[in-house]
Amino acid sequence: MARMQFIRPFDLDDAIDTGLPGYRAQLLSQRESALLIASTIEQGGCGPDLHYHHSDQLYYLLRGSMNVRLGDEVHAIGAGTLVFIPAGLAHCNWNDGPGAETHFEMIIPAPNPLGRIAIPVDSPGDVPAEDRTPRAGYVRRVDPDRFSEPIPGFTTQPLADLSTGSVHTVINYAEVAPGKGGPDTHVHEFDQYYLVLEGELTVEVALEKHVVGPETLVVLPAGVPHRQYNEGATAEKHLAVLSPAPEEGKPWDRGVTLSTTGEDHTGDLHAAARSPEPAGER
Secondary structure (H helix, E strand, O other): OOOOOOEEEOOHHHOEEOOOOOEEEEEEEEEOOEEEEEEEEOOOOEOOOOEEOOOEEEEEEEEOEEEEEEOOEEEEEEOOEEEEEOOOOOEEEEOOOOOOEEEEEEEEOOOOOOOOOOEEOOOHHHOOHHHOOOOOOEEEEOOHHHOEEEEOOEEEEEEEOHHHOOOOOEEEEEEEOOOOEOOOOEEOOOEEEEEEEEOOEEEEEOOEEEEEOOOEEEEEOOOOOEEEEOOOOOOEEEEEEEEOOOOOOOOOOEEOOOOOOOOOOOHHHHHHHHOOOOHHHO
16 A cells, blocks of 8 residues: 555455355454454355454445354344454454445454464353453344434544443444534544445545545544534534544544745655765765
8 A cells, every 4th residue: 555545445356255154244344443444244154153353343234134143142133233252252244135234343442463363262151261351242133213413514423432332442433414514624543444334425534535435434633733624415414433442531533733944856856855965975
């Protein structure tokens, strides 16, 4: 990747065959805060057999249907559902159809790339005692009855946060009405990711402006100035992933002013400044 790509669309052409039945995956982002993957499982396909992780894992189902086992419980879920799997909870997922399913997969914080991501077990009781978790896994659907409106025209529903046992990330579902948006230009102390689900979200990242359509991830590293709004004619819907989870008592957004000074420099200029003087001129 030649430069930082803030906008990363789902693209089956970039997906790889995982070696599991009918399961293809596309790596969207791998930062310390999160490993983010776009996954597609064909009807009759599945993920790994029963296993657990040392990090929390979350799925958001965009299309189709999924069966997911969390410990000893099996859930059949549809689109618009978040699955929360705490570290140490044995789980697996598969697709009985009809048709393929597509889900957004989050492993938070990102696992050590030199270690094992999925640790297989024969039963939930086989998870070693030191790796087991007191936190419960759950599924949660997007529910308009749980919406709040912190900013006029900007409605949200929390899907994962400290109150649900999610200690490493906050995930909110959000809808932005036409002509509305979030806060003015600001920065965070944590990484933030938007996954656009429906409509178009205009995102200004530093000095770049992007119009982002469905099934596209926006990557906003900590400290990068940004703002987002809806210039379209219909409501925009997205997930907002905040990782690591914001510290309690601290502001989430810090407003900033961003402008250019007109003083632009090239890499060649800096390279020249670092070049040693010829021996005869010292």
